Amino acid sequence: MSELDSIDTAMLRILQQNGRISNAELAERVGLSPSACSRRLDILEKSGVISGYHAHLSQKALDYRMIAIVHISLSGQFAKTLAEFEAAVKLCPNVLVCYLMSGEYDYILRVAAKDLADYERIHRDWLSALPHVVKINSSFALREIIDRPNVGV
Template identity: 75%
Template sequence: MQLDKTDVAILETLQAEGRISNAALAEKVGLSQSACSRRLDILEKNGVVRGYHARLSNAALGHKMTAIVHISLSGQFEKTLADFESAVKRCPNVLSCHLMSGEYDYILRIAAKDLADYERIHRDWLTAMPHVTKINSSFALREVIDRTTMGIDPELA
């Protein structure tokens, strides 16, 4: 999808103010409400805007530990990957999962209450996932940055 300057303005505003009303968004980007609504519908339908959500604090909800987990599988056959991805999607503590190039097949970001909770997740979930041959876990000491917004390349517009 080719974005113009108005699309970029809509996206930048939504990143900063996800709960903004259509009327306020339209005013900020210089469109009528109906034109703004149409553009937003197009951005959503094309997958540029993937959703709207509240950003919750893992620590405030009792998950004070973040683990970064590298996973190796027995192979990268289509069925192997599909089986693993289906299983990892069921684990409620997995915040993100990425198929990788390089030494490991996947990198997961996991929220845990403490080390004992991570041990439970490791035992009950990670080691039980299909085709897993190696698990390497690291624990975050401090979060330095966790962006929810990204710069939008001006050349897109």
């Protein structure tokens, strides 16, 4: 993919906020004809700049209401150690987010569970089984204050 010009970034900004906008309206808002806009959108999708579109559900509609934040320390920082841990953590479907971090802990995870019993199962069957882990620290979200998909939306 070549560089993104100002029209591409305008399209992306709009689609971040309204992923189901029609091509016709998107075209009008960025000042293109529908055909040109459709072709650009096709390129953005096929090149992977846009990795997908997702409906955002209100929390009450979700089966997975409980959010845990999990801090994890490994036994070392060797590349092989990190790679093995990362390959394993990717397999757990309840892990929504995982970052390699600076600071006290090596990784931070955002884990979704249906309830406390479900989290206990996830902790036992998945998190405890991750390789090279020497410390796991789970905290639970008591209330969601903000959950924005993108900056400034």
